[in-house]
Amino acid sequence: MNLIEAYNLSISNSLTGELIVENLSFHIKRHTCLGIVGESGSGKSMSMKAILGLLPSSLKTTGCVRFGDIEMIAAKQETLRKIRSKHICLILQDAMTAFDPLSTMGEQIIETFCENMNYTSCEAKKVTLEVLNKMMIHDPLLIMQSYPHQLSGGMLQRCMIGLAMALKPEIIIADEPTTGLDSINQRNVLAEFKRLREEGMTLIFISHDLGVVRYLADDVLVMRHGQCIEYGEAAKVFTNPDQPYSKYLVDTRKSLTKVFGELINKGAATSC
Numbered sequence: 001m002n003l004i005e006a007y008n009l010s011i012s013n014s015l016t017g018e019l020i021v022e023n024l025s026f027h028i029k030r031h032t033c034l035g036i037v038g039e040s041g042s043g044k045s046m047s048m049k050a051i052l053g054l055l056p057s058s059l060k061t062t063g064c065v066r067f068g069d070i071e072m073i074a075a076k077q078e079t080l081r082k083i084r085s086k087h088i089c090l091i092l093q094d095a096m097t098a099f100d101p102l103s104t105m106g107e108q109i110i111e112t113f114c115e116n117m118n119y120t121s122c123e124a125k126k127v128t129l130e131v132l133n134k135m136m137i138h139d140p141l142l143i144m145q146s147y148p149h150q151l152s153g154g155m156l157q158r159c160m161i162g163l164a165m166a167l168k169p170e171i172i173i174a175d176e177p178t179t180g181l182d183s184i185n186q187r188n189v190l191a192e193f194k195r196l197r198e199e200g201m202t203l204i205f206i207s208h209d210l211g212v213v214r215y216l217a218d219d220v221l222v223m224r225h226g227q228c229i230e231y232g233e234a235a236k237v238f239t240n241p242d243q244p245y246s247k248y249l250v251d252t253r254k255s256l257t258k259v260f261g262e263l264i265n266k267g268a269a270t271s272c
């Protein structure tokens with residue numbers, strides 16, 4: 001069963017007439033992961049924001065995006081707000097923008113849990129501590145008393161990912177969620193996403209890292225210049241892509257891995 005079905009999603013700038021995304025169509029089956037890859041500026045983030053009604057008013061969205069009985073493009077902001085808080089969680093690249101700079105992390109996370117999960121504040125505090133521990137955040141009590149600007153980008157990112165996971169939405173859209181994390185935290189956060197996948201979470205995962213997308217995704221959508229270049233099963237797209245651009249992306253990733261491996265081995269050889 002498809003949880004989201006998008007048909008001919010297009011985004012244009014009504015001030016300049018520029019077409020940012022053109023006729024994008026895809027669907028996401030329940031309990032699967034759709035990976036979205038493509039170069040910077042290809043329209044990956046804008047497409048997801050358009051679905052959730054998060055684009056500025058200067059950008060016009062057309063097409064049809066179905067989430068159950070709801071047509072998201074024509075839906076009222078109030079409906080979209082409910083969907084965003086209960087059904088579809090968006091994890092942004094820039095975690096700083098996701099938190100209120102005037103409240104402590106603890107106040108914000110506890111309030112979100114109380115509002116969306118009907119927890120008492122005592123239960124919400126307990127779950128918050130569990131979430132922060134799971135995200136490998138040391139001294140969670142201190143973090144709860146801190147304001148967003150007092151935390152590193154990586155810490156904020158882990159708080160946002162943990163919060164989204166604990167809200168148990170129907171779909172998580174993760175837009176470059178490991179950007180800004182060091183490699184140990186990247187690995188741990190990816191393991192959490194993998195665990196979520198195994199538990200049946202439906203996921204849209206946007207990443208420049210094809211290795212990560214291959215690790216998590218069932219299907220993959222390759223974008224370039226606002227258009228879908230290729231869309232299909234991840235195993236097929238990664239091993240036998242139809243389009244030269246997809247092949248170019250896969251080959252570039254492979255050669256980077258090879259160069260990295262050679263450099264590391266060379267370093268090891270000279271340091272012995």
Ligand SMILES: Nc1ncnc2c1ncn2[C@@H]1O[C@H](COP(=O)(O)OP(=O)(O)OP(=O)(O)O)[C@@H](O)[C@H]1O
Nearest residue numbers: 013020038039040041042043044045046047056059
């Ligand atoms: N507020 C805006 N108004 C007009 N155009 C915008 C706005 N925000 C982004 N764009 C343009 O939309 C295009 C797509 O941007 P988008 O952020 O979706 O790319 P992306 O594929 O997610 O890139 P990245 O991988 O770097 O995050 C870009 O050309 C960008 O300049």
